[in-house]
Amino acid sequence: MYGNAYIDPNDKATAMTAGEDPKKLEEFEARIARGEKIEPMDWMPKEYRKQLVRMIEQHGHSEIIGALPEGTWITRAPGFRRKLALMAKVQDEVGHAQLLYSAAETLGKSREAMINDLITGKSKYSNVFNYPAYTWADACIIAWLIDAGAIINQVANAKGSYGPYCRALDRICTEESFHLKYGHDNVVTLATGTPKQREMVQAALTRWWPPIMHFFGPSDKISNHTEILMRWKVKMATNDDMRQQFLNMYVPKIWDLGLTLPDENLIKNAAGKWEYTEPDWDEFKRVVNGGGPCNAERLAVRRNAEERGRWVREALNTTESKYIVPLA
Amino acid sequence: MIKSLDPRITRAEINLENTIEPLRDLDQWETYEVFHQKKRGDQHMHVGIVHAPNAEMAFIFAKEQFGRRGLSVNIWVVKTRDVYVSDYEDSDIYETVPEKNYREAGGYKVMDKINKFKKGL
Numbered sequence: 264m265y266g267n268a269y270i271d272p273n274d275k276a277t278a279m280t281a282g283e284d285p286k287k288l289e290e291f292e293a294r295i296a297r298g299e300k301i302e303p304m305d306w307m308p309k310e311y312r313k314q315l316v317r318m319i320e321q322h323g324h325s326e327i328i329g330a331l332p333e334g335t336w337i338t339r340a341p342g343f344r345r346k347l348a349l350m351a352k353v354q355d356e357v358g359h360a361q362l363l364y365s366a367a368e369t370l371g372k373s374r375e376a377m378i379n380d381l382i383t384g385k386s387k388y389s390n391v392f393n394y395p396a397y398t399w400a401d402a403c404i405i406a407w408l409i410d411a412g413a414i415i416n417q418v419a420n421a422k423g424s425y426g427p428y429c430r431a432l433d434r435i436c437t438e439e440s441f442h443l444k445y446g447h448d449n450v451v452t453l454a455t456g457t458p459k460q461r462e463m464v465q466a467a468l469t470r471w472w473p474p475i476m477h478f479f480g481p482s483d484k485i486s487n488h489t490e491i492l493m494r495w496k497v498k499m500a501t502n503d504d505m506r507q508q509f510l511n512m513y514v515p516k517i518w519d520l521g522l523t524l525p526d527e528n529l530i531k532n533a534a535g536k537w538e539y540t541e542p543d544w545d546e547f548k549r550v551v552n553g554g555g556p557c558n559a560e561r562l563a564v565r566r567n568a569e570e571r572g573r574w575v576r577e578a579l580n581t582t583e584s585k586y587i588v589p590l591a
Numbered sequence: 592m593i594k595s596l597d598p599r600i601t602r603a604e605i606n607l608e609n610t611i612e613p614l615r616d617l618d619q620w621e622t623y624e625v626f627h628q629k630k631r632g633d634q635h636m637h638v639g640i641v642h643a644p645n646a647e648m649a650f651i652f653a654k655e656q657f658g659r660r661g662l663s664v665n666i667w668v669v670k671t672r673d674v675y676v677s678d679y680e681d682s683d684i685y686e687t688v689p690e691k692n693y694r695e696a697g698g699y700k701v702m703d704k705i706n707k708f709k710k711g712l
Contacts (some may be wrong), residue, residue: 302679304678304680306680331597334597334599335596335597337599338597338598338599339598354659358655358656358659361641361656362639362656365640368622374619374642375614375615375617375618375619379613379614382611383613395596396596397596434638434639438660560593560600560607563593563605563606563607563608563609564593564600564603566610566611567603567605569611569614570609570611573618576644577618579620579644579645579648580617580644581644581645584617584620584621584644585621585672586616586617586620586621586622587621587622587671587672588671589622589624589640590624590640590671590674590676591637591639
């Protein structure tokens with residue numbers, strides 16, 4: 264599971280390649296244009312490294328924090344098989360975080376530094392996880408539709424230019440396909456069930472629709488900045504393109520179940536493009552910046568886990584440990 | 592204390608305003624490279640890394656991280672710092688002559704000669 268990395272649209276495009284050796288930059292860009300991957304020890308522009316660290320790290324944090332709203336329902340999952348499946352899914356998400364942190368580490372940021380930036384609120388994670396899973400149906404909607412959004416994003420990014428990130432994403436995408444099927448199965452069970460079950464899944468869908476529309480982020484300004492990131496294959500698709508792809512794949516599946524979406528303007532126009540009410544981006548910014556219903560709880564839980572596990576980690580450590588940046 | 596929708600979190604009695612010391616260097620230990628064998632007869636494949644305080648723990652984490660679904664019969668872990676690596680900057684060391692037919696099976700075609708020889712008999 265995951266969300267889209269939040270890239271500050273105010274980053275100066277001209278500053279992105281300032282001070283770089285033009286010859287090395289040209290070779291680097293030619294390598295990417297040929298479809299070759301960049302590996303950790305290769306020369307890369309400072310801005311490429313910076314943007315990738317930010318993006319992969321945020322992705323990792325999203326996996327870790329995303330385990331919390333879903334984990335909410337482990338103790339009360341309806342039935343043994345669903346409990347097993349949900350535990351497996353949550354474990355996968357935490358495993359994804361480990362893979363992603365490792366990929367980001369190859370770019371030179373230590374895992375300690377990433378965790379510190381998460382728990383102090385300096386690093387962001389996907390905004391959707393600042394919303395609560397009120398009922399079992401919320402957990403089902405997350406497993407189906409948030410993971411569906413994540414897959415669209417991850418499949419695109421897996422074709423990016425940075426080798427370790429692509430390898431992590433390939434492994435992640437394979438696992439996400441189970442999450443998606445599991446989530447769909449749960450939603451279908453509720454939607455084809457009793458009137459009470461239908462009511463429950465409809466309510467969850469209505470609650471989650473605005474965060475889902477926020478999921479891919481605001482429209483990208485087509486700036487030089489985005490253009491360079493796309494040329495470097497750091498960003499593989501615009502936020503709007505990914506949102507369109509999501510709507511195209513999933514709105515019909517939602518409507519098939521006789522469920523309604525809380526947007527009267529949602530329609531596929533004659534040109535095959537989805538029209539919708541513009542999401543409330545002020546709300547999005549407010550929640551990204553800490554004002555959501557669960558931001559404080561999510562980070563407090565993370566800090567607690569780090570703090571209460573610290574003595575175990577310290578007891579296991581040996582004085583001869585020596586950190587070097589992982590190879591791949 | 593947090594009153595959460597998640598009963599596990601409520602039970603853990605977590606203070607919403609908890610502050611903690613930042614993680615220090617090596618809090619997450621060093622890294623081990625993981626090699627995974629899916630089934631007997633296959634090569635062990637490099638699949639990624641784990642952070643661990645020692646080889647036994649690295650194995651336990653690697654089993655959980657890379658062997659929790661699908662097939663596995665064997666896993667190796669080795670400290671990252673013990674791996675000797677070549678540098679991409681030096682990839683010219685792998686450059687060779689463009690024509691290496693002489694060391695490939697396809698470089699040796701004898702049937703023409705044999706057929707010619709047989710006709711001449």
